[in-house]
Amino acid sequence: MTTAPSRLRPRWLLAGVASVVVAAVAGLALGPVRLPPGSVAAELLNLLPGVRIDSGLTPPEVAIVTQLRLPRVALGLLVGAVLALAGGTYQGVFRNPLADPYLLGAAAGAGLGATVAIALRGGSSGDETASLPATVPVAAFAGALVAVALTYGLGSAGGRERSPAALILAGVAVTSFLTAAQTYILQSNVQTIQEVYSWILGRLATDGWHDVLVLLPYAVGMAIVVLLHGRRLDVMTVGDEEAAGLGVHPQRSRYLLIVVASLGTAAAVAVSGLIAFVGIIVPHTVRLLAGVSYRSILPLSMLFGGAFLTLCDLVARTVVAPAEIPIGVVTAFFGAPFFIVVLRTAKRMPV
Amino acid sequence: MRRTPRLVAALAVAAALSTAGCADAGRNDPGPGATSAAANFPVTVGSVTLAKRPEKIVSLSPSLTEMLFAVGAGKQVAAVDDQSNFPADAPKTSLSGFKPNAEAIAAYAPDLVVLSNDMENIVSALGALRIPVYKGPAATTIDDTYRQLDELGKLTGHPTEAADVVARMRDEIGKLIQDVPQRAVKLTYYYELDPTLFTVTSKTFIGSLFTLVGMENIADPADKTGSGYPQLSAEALLRADPDMIFLADTKCCQQSAATVSARAGWATITAVKNRQIVALDDDIASRWGPRVVDLVRAIVDAVTKAPA
Numbered sequence: 323m324t325t326a327p328s329r330l331r332p333r334w335l336l337a338g339v340a341s342v343v344v345a346a347v348a349g350l351a352l353g354p355v356r357l358p359p360g361s362v363a364a365e366l367l368n369l370l371p372g373v374r375i376d377s378g379l380t381p382p383e384v385a386i387v388t389q390l391r392l393p394r395v396a397l398g399l400l401v402g403a404v405l406a407l408a409g410g411t412y413q414g415v416f417r418n419p420l421a422d423p424y425l426l427g428a429a430a431g432a433g434l435g436a437t438v439a440i441a442l443r444g445g446s447s448g449d450e451t452a453s454l455p456a457t458v459p460v461a462a463f464a465g466a467l468v469a470v471a472l473t474y475g476l477g478s479a480g481g482r483e484r485s486p487a488a489l490i491l492a493g494v495a496v497t498s499f500l501t502a503a504q505t506y507i508l509q510s511n512v513q514t515i516q517e518v519y520s521w522i523l524g525r526l527a528t529d530g531w532h533d534v535l536v537l538l539p540y541a542v543g544m545a546i547v548v549l550l551h552g553r554r555l556d557v558m559t560v561g562d563e564e565a566a567g568l569g570v571h572p573q574r575s576r577y578l579l580i581v582v583a584s585l586g587t588a589a590a591v592a593v594s595g596l597i598a599f600v601g602i603i604v605p606h607t608v609r610l611l612a613g614v615s616y617r618s619i620l621p622l623s624m625l626f627g628g629a630f631l632t633l634c635d636l637v638a639r640t641v642v643a644p645a646e647i648p649i650g651v652v653t654a655f656f657g658a659p660f661f662i663v664v665l666r667t668a669k670r671m672p673v
Numbered sequence: 674m675r676r677t678p679r680l681v682a683a684l685a686v687a688a689a690l691s692t693a694g695c696a697d698a699g700r701n702d703p704g705p706g707a708t709s710a711a712a713n714f715p716v717t718v719g720s721v722t723l724a725k726r727p728e729k730i731v732s733l734s735p736s737l738t739e740m741l742f743a744v745g746a747g748k749q750v751a752a753v754d755d756q757s758n759f760p761a762d763a764p765k766t767s768l769s770g771f772k773p774n775a776e777a778i779a780a781y782a783p784d785l786v787v788l789s790n791d792m793e794n795i796v797s798a799l800g801a802l803r804i805p806v807y808k809g810p811a812a813t814t815i816d817d818t819y820r821q822l823d824e825l826g827k828l829t830g831h832p833t834e835a836a837d838v839v840a841r842m843r844d845e846i847g848k849l850i851q852d853v854p855q856r857a858v859k860l861t862y863y864y865e866l867d868p869t870l871f872t873v874t875s876k877t878f879i880g881s882l883f884t885l886v887g888m889e890n891i892a893d894p895a896d897k898t899g900s901g902y903p904q905l906s907a908e909a910l911l912r913a914d915p916d917m918i919f920l921a922d923t924k925c926c927q928q929s930a931a932t933v934s935a936r937a938g939w940a941t942i943t944a945v946k947n948r949q950i951v952a953l954d955d956d957i958a959s960r961w962g963p964r965v966v967d968l969v970r971a972i973v974d975a976v977t978k979a980p981a
Contacts, residue, residue: 354906382911385938390907393937530937644870644895644906 330618334611338625342399345629349395349636354643355386362387393531394639397593398632400534401526402600404541404590406627409601410608410619411548411583414555415576420490422602423587427496429598431469432462432591434504441511463588465500470584472496526594526635526649533593540589545624547582551575552617559616597650600627603657607664630657718824721807726830727785731778733770734789737809738763739962740822741787743838746829752781759956759964775799785828812878812961815846815885822963838963845966849973850885859889860979863905863915863944865933867922870905877901878961879921879968886972891915911938917949917979918942919972921958928952951975 350366351359357379364377365387377384405423412421423429439461473496477489526533554575558565562572590597604627608619634652641647715724729751732738738757741750753763754770768777770788775798778786786799787807799806807828809821819839826835862883864873873879875890880901883890891913896903905913922928930950939945953971957964 353908355908355912380912380914381941382914382938385941386908386911389938390911639906644909645904646906 329615330621331612334618334622335625338622338629341629342625342632345632345636346395346399349398349632350387350391352636352640353386353391354640355383357383357386366392389530393529393534394526394635395632396531396534397526397537398635399628400537400541401590401594401597402604402631402634403624403628404537404544404586405597405600405631406604406623407545407548407620408583408587408590409627410605410616410623411551411555411579412601413605414558414616414619415579415583416489417559418489419606420602423583423591424497424596424598424601425490425493427469427473427493427500428466428584428587429591429596430497430500430504431465431467431472432588433465433596434469434500434507435461435463435465435588436592437504437507438465441507458592462592463585466584466588466591467581469496469500470580474580526638537589537593540586544582544586548579548586549620549624551579552615552620555579555616555620594649597631597653599650599653599657600631603653603661604630607661610664714830716827716830718807718828721785721805721828723785723805723828727783727805727828729781729783730785730787730829731768731781731783732757732763732787733768733773733778733795734787734809735759735770735956736811736960736962737787737789737807737821737825739960739964740809740825741829743963744822744826744829744835745831746825749829751783775802779804787825814878814881815965817878818961818963818965819843821961842963842966846885846969849966849969853886853973853976856887859887860916860976861889861891861913862917862919863891863910863913864919865922865928866902868926868928870907870910871902872905874901874903879958882965882969882972886969886976888917888976907936907938911942914942915944916947917951917975918944919951919953919958919975921953921955923952924955947980949975949979 351357351362361377361379361383364375365379365384367373367375368377369388369392379387408428409422412423412426413419415421416426436458439458473489473493475492476495477492554565554570557568557570558572558575565572587601605619605623608622608626612618612622631649631653634656635649637656638647638649638652714726715722717723726749728749730741730746730749731752732741732750733754735754735757738750738753739759741747742760742763747760747762750764752766752768754768755765756770757763757765766781768774770790771792773788773792773795775795778795778799779802783804785805785807787809788795789808789810791808796806796808807824809825810817812818812821819842822835822839822842823832826832826838864879864883866872872892873890874893874896875881875884876893876896876899880890891910892903892905895905895909918933920928920930920933929952930948933939933950934945944950951971953968957968957971
């Protein structure tokens with residue numbers, strides 16, 4: 323298919339929305355504890371003002387639906403959407419098919435920032451259920467930004483022509499360095515080690531609405547900026563000079579998008595830890611299925627990313643229930659084979 | 674990049690669990706051998722034979738440290754590990770029971786080393802240095818506590834004091850349990866080891882104490898592997914709806930009735946609604962030494978006050 327980048331097609335938009343709905347319903351209906359689907363539906367309707375249906379659930383069971391599953395599904399949708407959108411953005415900005423929050427070091431940078439914030443706070447806050455201190459997303463953001471700047475700087479040090487390989491190698495080096503620094507800080511702050519590690523392993527906490535509220539403003543802000551830049555990214559794929567000729571400031575857009583995508587990544591990493599693969603698999607799958615225009619890749623990545631992560635989280639919290647698998651394991655385990663299937667079926671990989 | 678953190682996390686959990694008493698019991702277990710008559714030296718307990726009274730004991734186990742001091746052998750203790758924080762006059766050092774270093778231990782020239790876990794083959798390492806080692810693994814029943822007290826008494830030359838301590842403990846625990854009011858319906862409980870909802874079943878040492886008091890453990894069905902230390906999901910915990918919650922993570926993880934009540938959805942649990950959240954001392958709750966009596970007392974007090 324050699325058609326020019328096209329706008330978002332309605333049927334794909336519909337499919338994206340449908341996937342989100344399916345993931346949300348599955349995430350709410352299923353869990354380590356089996357609850358009748360009808361009762362779950364009744365309790366969800368009860369959340370609407372003026373509705374009062376007897377679901378037959380005990381108060382703790384109602385809390386399972388409304389206070390454990392609902393915020394967790396919302397968090398899964400948000401984190402997945404942010405990571406996939408950030409991945410799609412990085413790929414567009416760097417014109418590099420392998421760019422994702424992981425490979426560019428943004429996630430490791432955010433991890434280091436968050437670890438420093440948690441370690442400095444010390445183990446004496448006395449209130450762990452209040453979850454992450456407000457400084458963590460800020461510190462994670464700073465870390466992510468520094469990491470991406472480092473990667474970008476190192477990857478382009480060889481000259482004006484950045485090769486994809488140089489950028490990725492720089493990202494690997496930066497990631498290794500930051501991870502080493504993070505491990506060192508953890509080792510010297512043993513009292514917070516467990517807290518930090520459970521976060522590093524990547525998980526959506528069953529922790530009420532706190533994390534959702536932390537992430538929401540970043541996610542919304544990022545989505546608005548990035549989605550408005552879809553056309554610019556399309557124009558930029560033809561080359562900087564041509565783009566400038568078409569009235570786009572490629573460098574300015576590039577910096578803005580890097581900052582915004584890093585901000586989103588940082589916020590997602592701050593609440594959910596390091597979740598791999600979503601940022602690279604989802605945008606490419608969308609690209610292969612629904613066309614190469616960023617005007618369709620970006621919004622669809624957001625929708626499918628949210629749905630994908632919510633379903634992965636469902637697997638993570640049910641397969642070995644009552645224990646949980648780190649969600650990053652699930653995303654890679656299901657994402658990688660699926661991606662290979664898509665890749666082999668589509669037989670092409672334009673960026 | 675994530676392998677190392679995961680490994681360390683696993684070790685941290687394993688360490689947390691073994692302090693709580695899930696370490697494998699039995700290997701190199703001296704067994705209930707020698708009789709209490711052998712007050713004089715040489716003395717043999719299981720595989721350990723001492724020619725004369727030990728005067729420079731090194732303890733790598735907080736529970737055994739407490740036992741040594743309880744039987745009157747405190748003055749013979751030369752060094753204890755970094756976790757042995759009771760009694761206050763125990764000679765605490767930087768020695769570690771989890772990462773034991775044979776050379777560091779040998780530097781105290783001990784004539785007896787007592788420990789609970791044979792971490793990193795420390796027993797054979799000390800054996801090569803001809804240092805006698807007594808292993809008192811994590812108790813699985815209260816009788817294990819009594820036996821270890823008895824054996825430590827013999828090894829240190831304080832058999833009668835040890836027998837007194839055991840008799841006093843039996844007596845006090847017996848009285849405490851006798852005073853627990855009978856209930857038509859058993860109270861259910863959840864015992865928290867850490868905020869990630871690791872808990873104990875009734876098959877563990879801690880669980881056996883609650884069974885003595887006539888309580889029912891909500892985690893028993895969740896322990897599919899039979900480890901005795903399952904992890905619960907928040908969902909399973911809410912559905913189980915325990916009548917009482919006991920926190921053994923008040924020091925390690927700063928948990929309290931307030932933090933537990935603030936967890937998402939927990940306000941609906943019977944124990945939270947009725948304010949039946951009992952904050953225990955982590956140290957007392959995770960050791961099987963003489964202060965088990967204090968733990969039983971804390972449980973009995975809470976249960977006695979609990980509404981029907």
